[in-house]
Amino acid sequence: MEFSSLEILVAAIEEKSLSRAAERMHLVTSAASKRIAELERRLGTQLLHRHGRGVEPTPAGAMLYQQAKVILRNIAQARSSLASFSASGVPQIRLVANLSAVQQFLPREISTFSRISDDARVDLTEAYSYDVPRRVADDEAHIGIYHAAHPASGVVSMPYRRDRSGLVVPAGHPLASRPQVRLEEALDYDFLGYFPRHSLEEFLLLAGPTLSRPLRVRAQVSNPEARCNLVREGLGLAIVPIGIARHYEASMGLVVIPLEDPWALRQLWVCVRDIQKLSAPARAFLDHLQAGDKG
Numbered sequence: 001m002e003f004s005s006l007e008i009l010v011a012a013i014e015e016k017s018l019s020r021a022a023e024r025m026h027l028v029t030s031a032a033s034k035r036i037a038e039l040e041r042r043l044g045t046q047l048l049h050r051h052g053r054g055v056e057p058t059p060a061g062a063m064l065y066q067q068a069k070v071i072l073r074n075i076a077q078a079r080s081s082l083a084s085f086s087a088s089g090v091p092q093i094r095l096v097a098n099l100s101a102v103q104q105f106l107p108r109e110i111s112t113f114s115r116i117s118d119d120a121r122v123d124l125t126e127a128y129s130y131d132v133p134r135r136v137a138d139d140e141a142h143i144g145i146y147h148a149a150h151p152a153s154g155v156v157s158m159p160y161r162r163d164r165s166g167l168v169v170p171a172g173h174p175l176a177s178r179p180q181v182r183l184e185e186a187l188d189y190d191f192l193g194y195f196p197r198h199s200l201e202e203f204l205l206l207a208g209p210t211l212s213r214p215l216r217v218r219a220q221v222s223n224p225e226a227r228c229n230l231v232r233e234g235l236g237l238a239i240v241p242i243g244i245a246r247h248y249e250a251s252m253g254l255v256v257i258p259l260e261d262p263w264a265l266r267q268l269w270v271c272v273r274d275i276q277k278l279s280a281p282a283r284a285f286l287d288h289l290q291a292g293d294k295g
Helices: 003-015 018-024 029-043 059-082 099-104 106-116 129-137 200-210 224-232 242-252 280-291
Strands: 048-051 054-057 092-097 121-126 143-147 156-170 190-193 216-220 237-241 254-258 265-272
Touching: 003 018, 003 029, 003 048, 003 054, 003 059, 018 029, 018 054, 054 059, 092 129, 092 280, 099 106, 099 121, 099 143, 099 156, 099 237, 099 242, 099 265, 106 121, 106 280, 129 143, 129 265, 143 280, 156 224, 156 242, 156 280, 190 224, 224 237, 224 242, 224 254, 237 242, 242 254, 265 280
Parallel strands: 092 121, 092 143, 190 216, 190 237
Antiparallel strands: 048 054, 143 265, 156 237, 156 254, 156 265
């Protein structure tokens, strides 16, 4: 018996129609009918009664239907389990995360996990925070990390880390000696864009109530290293997560000043579609992420 023939049989019995079963299986009706007839010939017994209103199973067909459902469910489970492995047979964990997590936390997280679980492989993809939960819900990734004020719907989210945005200024800047600053105090200066929530419009929805006037944005640059280079050249100030900006502070002659605005402190979440359905390697990596420092 071929699995595809069993799938057509199940569809025909559930739809009570060969034409609807063919449509469900993306076949023409004649092809579906031929596959059922071939299955009956091989088994030596009639499986379906065909009549003007459609089809219904014979007693033999009803018995095989129940067995086929179990077989197909087991095949689907096996395929799902194999999806957790790479082409070389190594357990694979699909992780999707926002830029902040990728640059600040995940290099160490993945490195330490690889040392204690050398038979597992983490495949990392970067995405915008707003798209991470959708990818996990659609089963494009096993685990996702994103930042948001509240957990996203459609997935199971748990607190992961928190980070704070800072104001990046050149050494010697009038604000450089400040231990912390509110964004309102920097509005007299030009800014280099790519803000929390990515676009200036979305950022102003977030921070606008704390500002007396909009920012003067001289350029939009998404890459944080490039933005810091432009700050070094005196082309403007930048808002960058502190954990990322610290990488460039000494080498570029910059100063990173923590922003004390409430919106500058961000919550990152780790999310999954269903904890109970994670493979053993993915569950181990999730536990590893949750065990880390949450500061």
